[in-house]
Amino acid sequence: MSDAVAPAGYDPSAYPPFAVTSDIVVLTIRGGELSVLLVERGNEPYAGCWALPGGFVDIDEPGEETARRELVEETGLEISSFHLEQLRTYSAPQRDPRMRVVSTAYLAFLPDLPAPVAGDDAARARFFAVRDIEAGEVTLAFDHDQILADAVERARSKIEYTTLAAAFVEKPFTLGDLRRVYECVWGTRLHPSNFARKVLSTPGFVRSLDVRGASQFEGGRVGALYETGDATVLHPAILRPTADEEDER
Amino acid sequence: MSDAVAPAGYDPSAYPPFAVTSDIVVLTIRGGELSVLLVERGNEPYAGCWALPGGFVDIDEPGEETARRELVEETGLEISSFHLEQLRTYSAPQRDPRMRVVSTAYLAFLPDLPAPVAGDDAARARFFAVRDIEAGEVTLAFDHDQILADAVERARSKIEYTTLAAAFVEKPFTLGDLRRVYECVWGTRLHPSNFARKVLSTPGFVRSLDVRGASQFEGGRVGALYETGDATVLHPAILRPTADEEDER
DNA sequence: GGAATAGTGTCTTTTAGACATTATGTA
DNA sequence: TACATAATGTCTAAAAGACACTATTCC
Secondary structure, eight states, X not given: OOSTTOOSSOOGGGSOOOEEEEEEEXXXXXXXXXXXXXXEEOSSSSTTOEEOOEEEOOTTSOHHHHHHHHHHHHHOOOOSOOEEEEEEEEOOTTXXXXXXXXXXXXXXXXXXXXXXXXXXXXXXXXXXEXXXXXXXXXXXXXXXXXXXXXXXXXXXXXHHHBSGGGGGSOSSEEHHHHHHHHHHHHTSOOOHHHXXXXXXXXXXXXXXXXXXXXXXXXXXXXXXXXXXXXXXBOSXXXXXXXXXXXXXX | OOSTTOOSSOOGGGSOOOEEEEEEEEEEEETTEEEEEEEEEOSSSSTTOEEOOEEEOOTTSOHHHHHHHHHHHHHOOOOSOOEXXXXXXXXXXXXXXXXXXXXXXXXXXXXXXXXXXXXXXXXXXXXXXXXXXXXXXXXXXXXXXXXXXXXXXXXXXXXXXXXXXXXXXXXSBOHHHHHHHHHHHXXXXXXXXXXXXHHHHSTTSEEEEEEEEOOSSOOSSOEEEEEEOSOSBOXXXXXXXXXXXXXXX
16 A cells, blocks of 8 residues: 555545455366356346356455355355465456456365355356366356466466365365365376375375275275375475376366 | 446445555565565555555556556656566455555566665655565564565465576576575575576576676676576476575575 | 686485286175 | 276386586686
8 A cells, every 4th residue: 555545534426436346266076077156147237147156345344254255145055164265356447347346256165065056146056067167168257257267277276285185075085085186176187096105195185094985976995084184285296297198087 | 246236326425435556565686685675654554664565546447557557656666577466465454544445466576676766655665685574673564564475475486386586687697696596585595506407407497598697696607698488387396495404595 | 826606427315107916895 | 797996016217405526717
């Protein structure tokens, strides 16, 4: 902040009418696909279009709180606690045709959820496979395609050097479950044995529960169960294959 | 954005009075120290305190443009083009005692600059060693200590896996110059030969000019000169020593 | 010459990646 | 039984890190 136009004796009619909003990108793994939660807009502009959940920030409300509140109001998803981080702020002057809207996007990583229901302001709410949106089968309202692209890139990058991949699975989980998170988010296949070696050699990534149980996703031999460890960053990182692998799962 | 409180027929007096600002963190290397540009505030609140340059966003102005404009207005630094990226947005309700101010911070990496001069709204402007601020010798206005800490961590992290370290040196530069950037930003020493091997084995990081010249910083044998290459990301990354090195240069 | 940096080369350890093999569960 | 996944182990290549030694330039 500078001292310019210091609004000490504030005159609302003289001050430019900025709107401040929060949008939330909820990513999860559903049916082997990285998926994002969208709501169908009921009102203009972009009525009938799919968009990210979000809404206007109250004057005394932290932006992150707005994101959590709108998620509940628009989709009925009531989740006790989950990882939520700021993505970035979108403030192009014409991004909303109504007025100048400065929107801060937040990013949430969640394990597979019960189906959402439409809430107050949204006609419908459901998960979409990110792959379909990237393929252009769905076009989002406002600049939400760009926000989603930034969010997915953040997710793909962040699971490399943090333990956030574990936020996508219910605990307890098997190493196969965790590996499938990486495969779904990156859209590649990983060697199971090399992956397990890396995860287990990273202190604090996972903690063994010394019991066995079925995978959350697929059949076959049941594996050892793990829970999330204390670490938040990974040394060394688990790096993405450098795009010379086979294309898809 | 949701449809809530859609301000189609907009009534300024009914809409909460948000202020939207941009702050800019200008980092450079001066005298072997990672340094940040600060301005001394002329007005309340925090009059006489040092703060990051910044100011209110115009209603039809992109936030990034505000950051560039305020940098010139407050410090007189007229730089043609430089790397500027969004850091994050700070919107705690009480971060400014006057009113609700949502501020987006931007981060610039620059080579050593001529001394700045105070501009319109700032009493003085000068560079401070980040080390001194981290040591608590200077306390910044508002939440700018937090913004600076986030910016420095971003810089320390980003030179690991991008070519941004080159933005801190004038081109042409020697490999010693580039290594000193890493050493100043991380506060560590690096093995000159291993560093050179890594940089030269990373395609597109630097391009040899096939001439020799003096280092920008220190004496000794003059080395080969390089310019910035085409790459923007580094494969493999140049990782920070894991905090079991000697403390300082 | 002395000091400081540039540059080359070598050796060891760690990590990544590919892959073979065996074990154990489900349909 | 067929099949899918878990788990262990081996081999090779790449990269990191430590360090010795020579070369060049400024003072």
